[in-house]
Amino acid sequence: MRKLTYYIACSSDGFIGDPNGDATSMFAFLDEEFLGYLASTWPDTIAAQGREHLGLKGAENLHFDTVIQGRGSYQLALDAGTASPYGHLREYVASRSLGPSPDPNVTVIDGDLVARIRELKAEDSELGIWLCGGSQIAGELLDEIDELVIKTYPQVYGSGMPMFGGAGFAVTDFALQEVRTFGNGVLVRTYARKR
Structure with missing residues (x-):
């Protein structure tokens, strides 16, 4: 069974963006040390434009062969003129309003998201799925998430888009696996779901 990993950036108080989903304030922390870590450890999570800039075009995927994103996240790429931001992965967009896929590498999931994720997790592959x-x-898929990789930036938003929107209250336990710290104050924490 493949893992579904929620690999996400967030503020110190748990928001992945401002009330409109904008997280560009976090870009200020992409210094040489942190970018080097992302490029060497998580190259599969860097979008096509960034991969080219960092010399990662054609780099091997280390963790994932599939990416799942919501319409809001995907819309950022469309607005920038890119219909396949992660062309080195199989791309899925969960959306009931997008309509037909604008790119042959992108599959739109407009039905039962949980069922589709379970099908993807059941596939035979050594690489996982990146949420x-x-x-x-993320709120809808909380019960399906096997691993959390949280890049925590030393900023407080106060309010905004939570890591798990729309999820009702329920305690879900994860075990800390690793913490990486960087000179710019960023932490990368990895957790495995307790089953």
């Missing part, structure tokens, strides 16, 4: 965002689909 890229957004908040609402």
Whole structure:
């Protein structure tokens, strides 16, 4: 069974973006040390434009062969003129309003998201599935998430888009596996779901 990993950036108080989903304030922390870590450890999570800039075009995927994102996250790429931001992965967009896929590499999931994720997890592959965002689909898929990789930036938003939007109250336990710290104050915490 493949893992579904929620690999996400968030503020110190648990928001993945401002009330409109904008997280560009976190870009200020992409210094040489942290970018080097992302490029060497998580190259499969860097979008096509960033991969080219960092010399990662054609780099091997280390963790994932599939990415799932919500309409809001995907819309950022569309607005930037990119219909396949993660062309090195199989791309899925969970959306009931997008309509037909604008790119042959992108599959739109407009039906039962949980059932589709279970099908993807049951596939035979050594690589996992990356839940890229957004908040609402993370809330909908909470019971399916096997691992959390949280890049925590030293900022407080006060309010905004939570990591798990729309999820009702329920305690879900994860075990801390690793913590990486960086000179710019960023923490990367990895948790495995307790079953």
